[in-house]
Amino acid sequence: MTMTDNKTGVWLIGAYGSVATTALIGARSLAKGLIKPTGLITELPEITRLLRRPAGTPRNDILEFDNLVFGGHEIRKSSFKDSIKQLQQTGIHIPSELLVKIKPDLKQIEPDIRQGLSFTAESPRAQRLPLAEMVNRLVDDITGFKKKHSLERVIVVNLASTEPPMAEGAHTKTLKGFETALSHTFASLSASRLGLFQPSVLYAYAAFKAGCPYINFTPSAGASIPALLQMARKLKLPHCGTDGKTGETLVKSALAPMFNYRNLNVLSWQGYNILGNLDGKALADPAACKSKIDSKSNVLSNILGYQPHSFVGIDYVPSLGDWKTAWDFIHFEGFLGTKMAMQFVWQGCDSILAAPLALDLIRLVDLAHRQGESGELAHLALFFKKPLGTKENNLHKQWELLKSKLI
Ligand SMILES: NC(=O)c1ccc[n+]([C@@H]2O[C@H](COP(=O)([O-])OP(=O)(O)OC[C@H]3O[C@@H](n4cnc5c(N)ncnc54)[C@H](O)[C@@H]3O)[C@@H](O)[C@H]2O)c1
Structure with missing residues (x-):
């Protein structure tokens, strides 16, 4: 057998x-x-x-x-x-x-x-x-x-x-x-x-x-x-x-190393998520949302080796159903102290x-x-x-x- x-x-x-x-x-x-x-x-x-x-x-x-x-x-x-x-x-x-x-x-x-x-x-x-x-x-x-x-x-x-x-x-x-x-x-x-x-x-x-x-x-x-x-x-x-790493954090953990590989200094990383399923409803409770934000919180500092100014927001928008949208804005500094920015929008079906x-x-x-x-x-x-x-x-x-x- x-x-x-x-x-x-x-x-x-x-x-x-x-x-x-x-x-x-x-x-x-x-x-x-x-x-x-x-x-x-x-x-x-x-x-x-x-x-x-x-x-x-x-x-x-x-x-x-x-x-x-x-x-x-x-x-x-x-x-x-x-x-x-x-x-x-x-x-x-x-x-x-x-x-x-x-x-x-x-x-x-x-x-x-x-x-x-x-x-x-x-x-x-x-x-x-x-x-x-x-x-x-x-x-x-x-x-x-x-x-x-x-x-x-x-x-x-x-x-x-x-x-x-x-x-x-x-x-x-x-x-x-x-x-x-x-x-x-x-x-x-x-x-x-x-x-x-x-x-x-x-x-x-x-x-x-x-x-x-x-x-x-x-x-x-x-x-x-x-x-x-x-x-x-x-x-x-x-x-x-x-x-489970399925959305914004997945992209973040693929993208953040790029700034390290190019010696670019990340100044700020702002992330904002909106979702509408039962999970989103559960996360509308500030106490439950704290667990989610905690699990997302050390990703950047662990990858970059320093903690840039950072924020993760999660809001419940019922009409979105199982579709989650994340918008991230990354402000970074290059050669001669020049400041630049990149943004991404992730639209995924959660389940x-x-x-x-x-x-x-x-x-x-x-x-x-x-x-x-x-x-x-x-x-x-x-x-x-x-x-x-x-x-x-x-x-x-x-x-x-x-x-x-x-x-
Ligand atoms: N969908 C994603 O992309 C994703 C990513 C990472 C983590 N997660 C996590 O996976 C979990 C499930 O997500 P979902 O979208 O299926 O949520 P969901 O709300 O659709 O399903 C959760 C189910 O758990 C049941 N439940 C609640 N408390 C329970 C308990 N004490 N014992 C047994 N059952 C209980 C609920 O009745 C519900 O049927 C959530 O914690 C979510 O944060 C989801």
């Missing part, structure tokens, strides 16, 4: 969201050979050459899409039918002949979408339970799914709405402190202390407890707190994050840019797990605004880092 006979589970947190639904549509369409793999890094000849080696040489073997089994957590009462309708309303065109062929596949996944964890939506009974018990429910959902489908492994992917940053304390610093604090109940986390825990962190802990690799595509804390970095290393589980990256990450994290890698997967920095395990934000260097790891 080759590795490709084994099934891998993918557990999506935020399963009915735009990115998750688009990734599912893409995965099922790719499995059936209905679409081209445009946007997937793992289908680039330069990468597949490294992943699918000729017979007789040591093989990496990449996971094929028909070997993926999906399930997940969600807090909205919804269905894939509704999620697809929502995607279409936000301006994404999905050919109807494609939908006819994959809708039954998505329907089949629905029994494996379980009630997620949210501080606001829990029942009064659940509010009185210690967090540890809430986490155990999440673990049981994931392990039950693994058993039900006889899966080799399950990769947990956080695609849920962005949360506010989590408050630091004894519970974030060590695994012991974290586990002690799980004796809190939801009810005891009064409004003023709500920031003590965020759901993404409890999901990440549950993923590791269930023995799963973990991907954090969102700016939320997830597994990035020291306590969980420690846990992943202890349990020898690989994970990566934070915050269309994000979904293939989520699929690439599932394949690459699966590979890392099979190869016995653990802890933060720094070679996947290319995918993230704030990569774990490295401060490398230069897109060109991140690309080389990925390739050198796969050789």
Whole structure:
């Protein structure tokens, strides 16, 4: 039996969201050979050459899409039918002949979408339970799914709405402190202390407890707190994050190195984003927006080696749907102190840019797990605004880092 006979589970947190639904549509369409793999890094000849080696040489073997089994957590009462309708309303065109062929596949996944964890939506009974018990429910959902489908492994992917940053304390610093604090109940986390825990962190802990690799595509804390970095290393589980790099930051991380290569001094870099989907709505909350801006904030100083005057703005414009526009103005200084400027406008469809990256990450994290890698997967920095395990934000260097790891 080759590795490709084994099934891998993918557990999506935020399963009915735009990115998750688009990734599912893409995965099922790719499995059936209905679409081209445009946007997937793992289908680039330069990468597949490294992943699918000729017979007789040591093989990496990449996971094929028909070997993926999906399930997940969600807090909205919804269905894939509704999620697809929502995607279409936000301006994404999905050919109807494609939908006819994959809708039954998505329907089949629905029994494996379980009630997620949210501080606001829990029942009064659940509010009185210690967090540890809430986490155990999440673990049981994931392990039950693994058993039900006889899966080799399950990769947990956080695609849920962005949360506010989590408050630091004894519970974030060590695994012991974290586990002690799980004796809190939801009810005891009064409004003023709500920031003590965020759901993404409890999901990440549950993923590791269930023995799963973990991907954090969102700016939320997830597994990035020291306590969980420690846990992943202890349990020898690989994970990566934070915050998928799909738009303005992607362009920034490709362009900023150019100013370094030419010894041009960047004086100011102003960026302004407008977007209109559910993610945009979530980011209209100043606390959640802070997490997004935090994950974008060190990119320039890490690449340039100094911090120019800089600003990142994000505004919710409902009529834009899933289409995001970013306008960046870069003011820079050249020879004889002459000041010059460049501007760019990026107009991208958010979920269309994000979904293939989520699929690439599932394949690459699966590979890392099979190869016995653990802890933060720094070679996947290319995918993230704030990569774990490295401060490398230069897109060109991140690309080389990925390739050198796969050789
Ligand atoms: N689209 C992009 O280009 C992009 C890029 C980088 C990061 N992201 C991040 O990916 C995430 C998903 O984006 P999206 O556009 O799909 O958002 P979305 O709002 O469409 O989907 C998020 C889903 O998560 C669900 N959810 C919220 N809290 C949950 C919880 N506690 N447990 C389970 N489910 C929960 C929501 O009900 C919703 O269905 C966001 O955090 C976003 O910031 C997106």
